[in-house]
Amino acid sequence: MTRFLAAYKREFRVYLYSSHGWIPGIIMLVVPVMNQFRFGAFMQTGIMDLSRLSSSWIAVLSLTVPALTMRSFSEEYRTGADLLLRTLPLSPSVTVLSKATAVLSFIVVFLLLDLVVPLSMSLMGTVEAGLILVRFTGLIMVSMVLVALGVCVSSMTDSQIVALMCSIVFFSVLSYADSVGGALGVDGTIVRLARQISLDYRHAPFVQGLVDGNAILYFFGMTAVLLRVAVHGYVSRGY
Amino acid sequence: MNAKTDPTLQVVDLTRSYGSFKALDSVSFTADAGRVLGLLGPNGAGKTTLLCLIAGAIVPDDGRIGIDGVWSLDEGPEWRTRIGFVPEESPAFTHMSVREYLDFLSGVTDLDRSERAERIESALTTCSLTDVAERRYEHLSKGYRRRTCLAGALVSNARVILLDEPTSGLDPQQKEDFSRLVRTLADNRVVVFSSHNIPDIEGVCDDILVLNKGSVVASGSVDDLLTVDNRILFLTIDLTGRKPLEDSLLKQAPFPVRSSSVRGEEQRIEFVLEAEGRQQELIAWAVANDMQISELRTARESLAELYRGLTGQQNADKAGKEDL
Numbered sequence: 001m002t003r004f005l006a007a008y009k010r011e012f013r014v015y016l017y018s019s020h021g022w023i024p025g026i027i028m029l030v031v032p033v034m035n036q037f038r039f040g041a042f043m044q045t046g047i048m049d050l051s052r053l054s055s056s057w058i059a060v061l062s063l064t065v066p067a068l069t070m071r072s073f074s075e076e077y078r079t080g081a082d083l084l085l086r087t088l089p090l091s092p093s094v095t096v097l098s099k100a101t102a103v104l105s106f107i108v109v110f111l112l113l114d115l116v117v118p119l120s121m122s123l124m125g126t127v128e129a130g131l132i133l134v135r136f137t138g139l140i141m142v143s144m145v146l147v148a149l150g151v152c153v154s155s156m157t158d159s160q161i162v163a164l165m166c167s168i169v170f171f172s173v174l175s176y177a178d179s180v181g182g183a184l185g186v187d188g189t190i191v192r193l194a195r196q197i198s199l200d201y202r203h204a205p206f207v208q209g210l211v212d213g214n215a216i217l218y219f220f221g222m223t224a225v226l227l228r229v230a231v232h233g234y235v236s237r238g239y
Numbered sequence: 240m241n242a243k244t245d246p247t248l249q250v251v252d253l254t255r256s257y258g259s260f261k262a263l264d265s266v267s268f269t270a271d272a273g274r275v276l277g278l279l280g281p282n283g284a285g286k287t288t289l290l291c292l293i294a295g296a297i298v299p300d301d302g303r304i305g306i307d308g309v310w311s312l313d314e315g316p317e318w319r320t321r322i323g324f325v326p327e328e329s330p331a332f333t334h335m336s337v338r339e340y341l342d343f344l345s346g347v348t349d350l351d352r353s354e355r356a357e358r359i360e361s362a363l364t365t366c367s368l369t370d371v372a373e374r375r376y377e378h379l380s381k382g383y384r385r386r387t388c389l390a391g392a393l394v395s396n397a398r399v400i401l402l403d404e405p406t407s408g409l410d411p412q413q414k415e416d417f418s419r420l421v422r423t424l425a426d427n428r429v430v431v432f433s434s435h436n437i438p439d440i441e442g443v444c445d446d447i448l449v450l451n452k453g454s455v456v457a458s459g460s461v462d463d464l465l466t467v468d469n470r471i472l473f474l475t476i477d478l479t480g481r482k483p484l485e486d487s488l489l490k491q492a493p494f495p496v497r498s499s500s501v502r503g504e505e506q507r508i509e510f511v512l513e514a515e516g517r518q519q520e521l522i523a524w525a526v527a528n529d530m531q532i533s534e535l536r537t538a539r540e541s542l543a544e545l546y547r548g549l550t551g552q553q554n555a556d557k558a559g560k561e562d563l
Contacts, residue, residue: 006346010332017334081332086296087324088347089316 004094011072011102020071021106024064028110032056033117057114057139058203061107061146062175066167068106069150070160072099073234077158082237096230100151107143111136131209138206141219142199146171148226155233175199197222247272247429248293248399253302255288262288264453265302270429270446272398275421277444277461278433279542281550284450286433290401293431294324306398320348323392323400325385333377337368337387340376345394355394362390366420382413389420399429406439418443441542451550464545471497472510472521477531479504488528493520505533 015021035056076082085095118132149170154163177194195201202219205212248270255263263285270276278286291297293304295311295318304311306321332340341362345355363369366386371379376387385405392400402421406414421443424430434440440447447464449457457464472494476484483501489508490496494517497509510521518535525532 002349003347006343009346010335010343013334013339080326083291083296083326084324087291087294087319087322087326088344089319090347091316 003090004098007090007094007098008102011099012105014071015068015102015106021068024067025106025110028057028060028064028107029113031060032114055207057111058142058175061139061143062168062171065103065107065143065146066150066153066164066171068103069147069154069167070163072103072151072154073156073230073237074154074158074160074163077237078160092231092235096151096155096227096234100147100227100230103147103151104140104143107147108140111139111143128209134206134209134211137211138203141206141216142203145174145199145219145222145226148223148230149174152226152230152233155230155237171199177201247307248431249305250289250293251303251305253289253292253304254300255285255292255297256300261453263292263299266450266453266455267302268448268455268458270399270431272427272429273425274445275425275430275432275443277440277447278431278450279435279437279440279447279546280450281435283452284550285453286435286450287403288453289450290324290403290431290433293399294322294401295319296324320395321398323395323397325388325392325400325402325405333375336373336375337363337379337383337390338372340387341390341394344391348395350396358394362393365393365423366390381408382410382417385409385413385417386420389417389424393424397428399431400424401431401433403433404435405432406434406436414439437543437546447542449546449549456549457545461542465542470512471537472512472518473534473536474508474510474521474525474532475534476506476508476525477504477533478506479531481531484508484528484530491524493517493524 015025073082076085090098115132115136118127121127146167150163150167153166153170154160157163157166174197177198177200179198179200196218202212202215205215250269251267253263253266254261266285266289268276278289280286288297292299295316306318309318309321311318332343335343338359341359342355345358348355350358363372366389368383368386368390371383376384379387389400389402389405405421406417409417418439421430421432425445432440432444441461444461446460447458448455478501483506484499489499492508492510494510494512497511499506499508501507512518522532522535
């Protein structure tokens with residue numbers, strides 16, 4: 001555990017002390033809030049609707065998470081810093097897990113900062129704390145899968161651009177798999193299968209304030225599979 | 240085998256290929272604590288591959304590595320706590336201060352917090368980094384970066400320290416300081432010093448392992464490897480306030496002169512002894528001609544010559560001089 005924490009701290013610092021972390025961080029902080037209050041015509045409607053905050057978070061995450069994870073391994077492969085990591089008493093699983101956890105916790109910090117929106121709204125009226133908590137949990141679940149996907153892609157290439165582009169594409173596929181099936185007019189087993197792996201489909205209950213056990217299993221299962229592939233990618237990229 | 244009687248570092252039949260290219264072929268050697276082992280070889284000889292294998296960064300196709308009688312394959316990542324690796328390229332942990340970097344490296348060992356703090360302070364002191372401890376890595380000079388990397392290898396319980404081209408890019412003063420530091424580190428550890436810079440190796444190493452095309456072509460102590468040629472005598476005379484010896488005088492010497500050169504206030508003359516045990520004749524000749532003898536010694540094959548002979552490197556001398 002001590003080793004994991006040391007590796008985690010080191011990874012977290014990378015994001016904390018670099019523009020590479022702060023730029024996506026500021027985007028995560030500003031865009032959902034702006035969308036909620038400015039573009040959402042929030043003040044005109046007079047209804048405290050937080051759904052825009054949640055939906056804009058998904059859009060923001062789909063761009064910022066790949067931007068954060070693209071350097072997880074790619075940058076170290078490029079600079080050769082991974083050689084030192086490989087000589088430390090860290091197992092590949094711990095290395096991968098520390099990187100993924102660092103990005104996820106960095107995202108969670110900004111998610112928490114965005115809680116200022118419902119908190120400020122609670123001054124004007126009643127806010128459903130349960131609904132907010134479930135939506136917040138849903139966003140963490142989606143972030144978890146996205147981070148695992150980004151780290152997985154990054155573990156296979158030394159190009160940050162390739163990692164970024166591939167992560168965005170894979171995320172889009174994963175997110176809208178069921179919609180694409182429907183749009184193409186494909187029906188039956190393929191659509192059902194696409195729906196099972198669709199992030200959008202799995203996230204939907206959380207937006208509505210429902211905690212779906214199957215969805216939680218899906219999010220954790222998907223994360224585990226992607227991180228396992230990342231471990232394989234890291235090991236196979238060895239010297 | 241009793242662990243106490245084992246050499247600190249044992250490498251047995253280590254083999255590693257990249258595709259069809261055999262980077263290392265059955266490399267075996269041992270090294271004891273308190274010794275600095277120089278790893279010498281041309282580019283592509285397999286030096287870095289060997290260091291990476293010992294450090295556990297890559298897995299051998301065949302063979303095994305032991306430290307204090309414990310074999311790498313018997314333990315997982317735990318085994319790497321016995322090794323401190325200083326790679327050729329400084330790690331890209333530019334966002335960290337020297338202290339944070341050392342804290343990270345000590346954090347991945349199983350030492351408790353107080354011992355970690357002690358080790359960090361000790362490493363900072365040993366490597367003369369106390370004054371720059373809070374400075375970020377990216378703001379350090381090359382010399383300090385190398386020292387930081389070396390300090391990183393000291394914060395664990397490393398019994399073997401691996402240095403991959405540690406003096407590259409350092410100025411002569413920094414090289415001298417670094418070499419002195421390396422010597423002090425070898426007190427109770429094995430230090431493996433990889434370089435293609437012959438003077439650096441010669442100045443700091445007790446033993447040498449020469450690699451060529453993935454195989455060991457020579458190994459042993461520096462003294463054993465460099466044969467002494469008793470037929471050649473080097474006479475160095477002090478020229479302060481005097482003129483260099485003229486050719487006419489050199490022709491009167493008891494032995495034929497092979498070469499003569501003047502460097503600053505010194506003249507160095509190389510004689511070919513025609514028979515053993517006649518050095519006294521040369522001394523008598525020098526004294527009779529009022530020469531100030533600075534040094535008189537028999538010739539020793541240089542490491543550069545040995546290296547050239549073993550590896551077929553024509554530019555060994557030149558490379559060594561350029562790096563000075």
